[in-house]
Amino acid sequence: MDLSVLVSSIQSFEGVVRKESIEKITDKLKDVYNVAGDTLLNFGDDASAIDLGDNKLILFAADGIWGKLMDIDPYWAGYCSILVNVNDIAAMGGKPIAMVNIISINNDEITDDLLDGIKDGCKKFNVPMVGGHLHPDADYNVLDVAIVGTAEKDKIITSFGANVNDKVLVAIDLDGRQHPNFALNWDTTYLKDAKIVQNQIKAMRELGEKGLVTGGKDISNPGTIGTLEMLLESSGVGASIELEKIPRNKNVNWEDWLKSYPGAGFVLTTKEENIDEIINILKEVSITTAVVGDVIEEKKLFLSYGNETLVVFDQEKNPVLNIKS
Amino acid sequence: MDLSVLVSSIQSFEGVVRKESIEKITDKLKDVYNVAGDTLLNFGDDASAIDLGDNKLILFAADGIWGKLMDIDPYWAGYCSILVNVNDIAAMGGKPIAMVNIISINNDEITDDLLDGIKDGCKKFNVPMVGGHLHPDADYNVLDVAIVGTAEKDKIITSFGANVNDKVLVAIDLDGRQHPNFALNWDTTYLKDAKIVQNQIKAMRELGEKGLVTGGKDISNPGTIGTLEMLLESSGVGASIELEKIPRNKNVNWEDWLKSYPGAGFVLTTKEENIDEIINILKEVSITTAVVGDVIEEKKLFLSYGNETLVVFDQEKNPVLNIKS
Known part of the structure; x- marks a missing residue:
């Protein structure tokens, strides 16, 4: 796999790019x-x-x-x-x-x-x-x-709390399917028992109530890495992550996977000592969680694969949210 | 003025008629x-x-x-x-x-x-x-x-509490203008001091907190009589009202007035003993309130003008909301 091809595909992904236009609105409405x-x-x-x-x-x-x-x-x-x-x-x-x-x-x-x-x-x-x-x-x-x-x-979980040296976690329910009409919808809820689906929501509440995470965001249209970048921008930090540590259902190729909107998927940041408890709580509700890297001071998102490391997002040059507060 | 012309104009008014199509949606979603x-x-x-x-x-x-x-x-x-x-x-x-x-x-x-x-x-x-x-x-x-x-x-005010023999009140801020681009927008807020506008909202809260009304609804797209009909349908009652008792800014003709969406306008139902207090509370915030008729058992809305009385809405034949609960 060519990391540079993957990175430029993420950078130009519609789910990432279309976030840019909210800048005008947020800028105007910040008054109110x-x-x-x-x-x-x-x-x-x-x-x-x-x-x-x-x-x-x-x-x-x-x-x-x-x-x-x-x-x-x-x-x-x-x-x-x-x-x-x-x-x-x-x-x-x-x-x-x-x-x-x-x-x-x-x-x-x-x-x-x-x-x-x-x-x-x-x-x-x-x-x-x-x-x-x-x-x-x-x-x-x-x-x-x-x-x-x-x-x-x-007890709330926000996008604004990630700190330098926190660990970056990706948590996704791997038990699912690419939706027949929309390959980028990683559907993990439709065929699943309602009880488990509802317990996934409650598990996130448990993370908040126990104060286990410093930041969190649900993986949405911009995909896993685009969503992580939004969290980092809101917190004013960067991150360095390793591609192959991201939990993935092996039936889906990396490019599709990283652009997917999962039924239950979150990016989280936390202090090292809470990692095991987070992993266990989410494991109970069919969500696989892994440490994928570290929060860093430099406002860039570095992605590594094998010996290669590339910058996917740079908050100076190609931010996703670009919200001026 | 010809009452029958006015009545059929209200019955066929776009603001009233377009409410009909919500039936399919409410019917389908009542499960959830x-x-x-x-x-x-x-x-x-x-x-x-x-x-x-x-x-x-x-x-x-x-x-x-x-x-x-x-x-x-x-x-x-x-x-x-x-x-x-x-x-x-x-x-x-x-x-x-x-x-x-x-x-x-x-x-x-x-x-x-x-x-x-x-x-x-x-x-x-x-x-x-x-x-x-x-x-x-x-x-x-x-x-x-x-x-x-x-x-x-x-302490909330709902559309479901009107009782037979309650009085029907119409409360409207008469200090306003027909919006230059939209004659049916009776604008009473844009040129008015923000303090008074905000106090109008608070005055409604006071009516709720003091338990002064049995029902209430803000006058919206269906206009004064169409909105009253929605309240009556929700409460499962009818009403008999007199046209000339409805508070009106005399610069606007009856047809426009009854179809207008006022900046601050409400239909209310109440027990007789609370009328004076309601009128006084609303008067303090530039809202003119008058008793326009009575809540009745027959599920029709009768409108009188001079010696003539006509049925504007009949919940069997031409309801506005037509929600089956």
Whole structure:
């Protein structure tokens, strides 16, 4: 395998590149993310956190579904809208409470499939869809879902806490399949017992409650390395990792694997002494965790394979998030 | 004025008619609105309520902005996305806590105006925009916003509590203007001091905290009478009201007025003994309230003008919400 080919493929991956355009929005709205004075976390984390006092937080996130997913497989689009939102709360060590949806439909034929997918997702993750808004006369199909969760202030997992010399962990459920219509969807939930799936969310909460990690983020569209880079950017650090230490299902080649959106997958940072406990907690719920490298001061993400080491992301030159705080 | 012309204009009004298509969605998703067992209110209220225990509720709502509003005046679309969401929480007697947005943009030129509108809305209502999701490569413009609020379980205002023999009140801020681009936007907030606007939201909370109303809903796209009908449907009752008792700014004709979306406007139901206190609380914040009729058992909405009385909505024949619970 040629590391430089792999690295440039990750750098130019759509899931990474399309993150760039959020810069304009975050830049403009940073004025109002905290007008009332209670917002703890801002753009850049999986969910925002609002302080209700008494150590109670509300977590709040929103995710839209890519248009092409809607067009090709509306059922799966509906199901994934639940999955991605629940994972946003799980990645923060929170408890998912409820979701709302906003649906634009130009094609009545897909509505049934879309709603069936949403329904099955809610049942799988045991999170209710409590309301929504419909644009019935749209000339496009869009599915947006927002989720609210709760957490305790001193126990959340954020993207901002990784420290130099922390260990970098990648945790992924390897028991899954490439989705028949979308090879980059590493589906680990659809065919799995709901109990295990729900326990995966709870396991992340346990990591938060026990204070075992310094940082964490759910692996999403930018893939494993792109997501790690987002965490590093939010924390203002870099990392040096080894490709072959990343847990992988051997049926999937590296390029697909690193670009995949797993049903249950997280990048974590932690102090060395907590590694074993984290690995054990996640192992109980079908998630394989491995130390893949170290957090470093230099704001670059180095990837090694054999004797070769390349820079995948450099926060000066090609950041993923590029959020100015 | 010809009452029958007015009534048929309300019956066929786009803001009323387009509500019909939500039936398919609510029908399908009613299975999963309460999968976890903590959902108190369902589709049909301005916001859903989730029980956190200890008398604490999370209120959760979502609203999308009509495409044509985005195209004609993106700034105003951004501003209104805040207004409509905040009013959803206000109508429940809740405290707005935070919002997230999901934006699809096909036209970079409108982005700045849209974001400026969002920003000014957040400042006006003092509610933060804490995050969001962007579809950067959309071939359409859509703005969706979701809001979360808090309330105490025994103090919320719902659409489900109106009782036969309650009085029907309409409460509207008459100090405003028809928006230059949208005659049916009765804008009462944009030119008004932020303090008064924020106090209007708090005044609704006071009505809830003091237990002064049995039902309430913010006047939205279906206009004053369409919104009242939604409240009546949710409560399983009807009403008999008199046109000329509805508070109105005399610069606007009845047809426009009844179809308008006011910046601060609510339909309320209450017991007779609380009327004066409600009127006084709302008067303090520039909202004019009047008794317009009575809640009745027959599931119809009767509108009287002079000696004439007509049925505007009949829950058997032409309901607005038509939600089967």
